[in-house]
Amino acid sequence: MVRKLLRVMGRQIEGLHDAAYLLAFFAIVSHLLAVVRDRLFAHYFGASQALDIYYAAFKIPDFIFVAVASTVSFFVLIPFLHAHLERGTAREFLNSVFTAFFGIITLLAIGAYITMPFWLEILFEPLMQTADGPLLVKMSRIMLLSPIILGISNIYLSITQTEKRFFVYALSPVLYNLGIILGILFLYPVFGITGLAYGVIFGALLHMAIQLPVISQAGLVPRFIGRVHWPTVRAVVATSLPRTLALTVSHAALLILVALAAQSDEGSVAIFTFAHNLQSVPLSIIGISYSVAAFPTLAAYFTGGEQDKFNRSMMAAVRHILFWSFPALVLFIVLRAQIVRTVLGTGEFTWADTRLTAAVVALFVVSLAAQGITMLFIRGYYAAGKTLKPLVISTIGAVVTVIFGYIGLDVFAGNETFAYFVEDMLRIANIPGTEIVMLAAAYTLGMIASALIFWYVYRIDFGGTFPKRLYRTMTQSASASILAGVATYGMLQVLDDIFDLGTLIGVFSQGLFAGLVGIFVGIVLLYLMDNEELAEVWTTLHHKLWKADPVRVE
Numbered sequence: 001m002v003r004k005l006l007r008v009m010g011r012q013i014e015g016l017h018d019a020a021y022l023l024a025f026f027a028i029v030s031h032l033l034a035v036v037r038d039r040l041f042a043h044y045f046g047a048s049q050a051l052d053i054y055y056a057a058f059k060i061p062d063f064i065f066v067a068v069a070s071t072v073s074f075f076v077l078i079p080f081l082h083a084h085l086e087r088g089t090a091r092e093f094l095n096s097v098f099t100a101f102f103g104i105i106t107l108l109a110i111g112a113y114i115t116m117p118f119w120l121e122i123l124f125e126p127l128m129q130t131a132d133g134p135l136l137v138k139m140s141r142i143m144l145l146s147p148i149i150l151g152i153s154n155i156y157l158s159i160t161q162t163e164k165r166f167f168v169y170a171l172s173p174v175l176y177n178l179g180i181i182l183g184i185l186f187l188y189p190v191f192g193i194t195g196l197a198y199g200v201i202f203g204a205l206l207h208m209a210i211q212l213p214v215i216s217q218a219g220l221v222p223r224f225i226g227r228v229h230w231p232t233v234r235a236v237v238a239t240s241l242p243r244t245l246a247l248t249v250s251h252a253a254l255l256i257l258v259a260l261a262a263q264s265d266e267g268s269v270a271i272f273t274f275a276h277n278l279q280s281v282p283l284s285i286i287g288i289s290y291s292v293a294a295f296p297t298l299a300a301y302f303t304g305g306e307q308d309k310f311n312r313s314m315m316a317a318v319r320h321i322l323f324w325s326f327p328a329l330v331l332f333i334v335l336r337a338q339i340v341r342t343v344l345g346t347g348e349f350t351w352a353d354t355r356l357t358a359a360v361v362a363l364f365v366v367s368l369a370a371q372g373i374t375m376l377f378i379r380g381y382y383a384a385g386k387t388l389k390p391l392v393i394s395t396i397g398a399v400v401t402v403i404f405g406y407i408g409l410d411v412f413a414g415n416e417t418f419a420y421f422v423e424d425m426l427r428i429a430n431i432p433g434t435e436i437v438m439l440a441a442a443y444t445l446g447m448i449a450s451a452l453i454f455w456y457v458y459r460i461d462f463g464g465t466f467p468k469r470l471y472r473t474m475t476q477s478a479s480a481s482i483l484a485g486v487a488t489y490g491m492l493q494v495l496d497d498i499f500d501l502g503t504l505i506g507v508f509s510q511g512l513f514a515g516l517v518g519i520f521v522g523i524v525l526l527y528l529m530d531n532e533e534l535a536e537v538w539t540t541l542h543h544k545l546w547k548a549d550p551v552r553v554e
Contacts, residue, residue, distance in 0.1 A: 179203020
């Protein structure tokens with residue numbers, strides 16, 4: 001049995017279709033496990049200080065991973081590895097990168113371990129002043145193993161992808177989430193809240209260990225060496241630096257928002273994190289999918305000197321991101337309570353927690369289209385070999401986010417009329433900690449600012465115009481989405497007396513059937529408006545999507 005499993009895991013997948021379907025399947029499984037993970041957190045802890053401690057403990061190790069481990073991501077290493085395999089120097093290349101990375105990130109982790117109380121006091125002073133302050137320090141120190149293990153796993157991933165062992169590559173994030181879930185179920189009862197940190201490390205070890213048989217079979221297990229070839233390491237760092245800095249800046253802005261949330265009522269960090277995780281689902285389906293799918297085509301057109309086709313491809317991707325983002329935005333806002341209650345409404349997660357999380361989700365998804373367009377423009381610039389401007393614009397967006405975060409909290413605290421208006425509009429009056437909605441609003445404003453700047457700069461750099469088709473897509477999709485939202489809201493009122501909203505199945509059924517009615521209304525309206533994107537979707541499905549050549553996942 002074990003041998004059969006190892007043979008399946010180590011099987012080389014040559015077919016593009018097979019690889020794409022395998023990756024898609026495990027991506028869905030990973031998302032489902034992430035939902036299970038968050039539901040377990042909500043069930044056991046609710047929006048509590050214990051969960052605030054857990055999420056806060058994650059932040060500094062996570063920041064180290066983004067700032068350092070992303071320099072050796074498989075996205076960066078695979079082209080280098082291909083080149084060194086052709087020259088027969090792959091082992092020397094991997095040994096140098098592995099040794100240099102491990103040495104640097106270990107030194108940073110040791111430094112962070114020693115200075116952890118200092119940094120946590122700066123970022124999460126209210127949590128540090130509680131009786132759980134020492135626990136926050138302990139958990140953060142445990143989690144410092146995570147960026148080291150996942151960084152090594154990133155190097156391994158570059159080998160498994162190069163060897164076309166996509167089963168192992170696709171299974172890694174699934175096992176990571178599974179490790180966290182097992183930590184909740186089995187380590188938490190034994191070790192208390194500290195068991196959650198051990199679960200993270202266990203998940204990271206699974207993420208790394210699943211790849212060892214494959215890279216061992218390939219004879220490419222990286223080893224420590226006494227003499228690193230630093231020109232090779234510098235070449236990798238130089239290639240990854242702009243992308244790494246852009247990720248670091250964006251992550252720093254989100255870290256500051258979480259730190260501001262920690263200054264609010266108990267459970268605010270948990271609610272903010274839950275809401276951000278939920279809005280990431282439609283973002284990954286729409287924005288990430290289109291930006292990743294467009295990347296190889298954009299790169300081919302630009303390197304081939306076909307500027308007009310490059311622009312047309314960019315605008316086509318923008319059109320479809322807008323086409324899908326508007327209905328997703330409206331449905332998420334209208335069904336926000338049903339979505340949050342279905343995913344998180346269990347155990348210690350109260351109705352007040354649901355209402356506040358739903359309000360934060362609603363403000364996050366307002367920026368859904370902006371986030372997707374920003375991702376697309378970043379990849380468009382990368383396809384053109386221009387890496388500096390995405391860094392600059394990402395920095396501006398991060399600064400805008402942080403500034404509006406501070407201003408929003410100040411205005412909310414100092415203007416009762418404004419605070420009452422916001423609470424009444426989002427239906428969160430008389431709930432503690434409502435000021436965190438201003439942090440979600442700041443995030444949304446920062447993303448919208450980034451998207452607008454990207455659009456303006458893109459037109460200067462690439463000569464892009466605002467095509468009439470794009471304007472038509474925006475107006476048709478927005479109007480159909482609004483009417484679909486009205487239909488969904490009306491159906492919610494009708495179903496309110498039919499289903500028992502005191503049960504999970506009742507809440508889920510109400511949201512499901514109301515959403516299906518809204519989707520049907522939206523499709524009919526788009527059909528009556530002779531919408532081009534709807535026709536393109538039908539054409540794609542009619543010609544059997546599963547027979548088309550899929551774009552390899554980035």
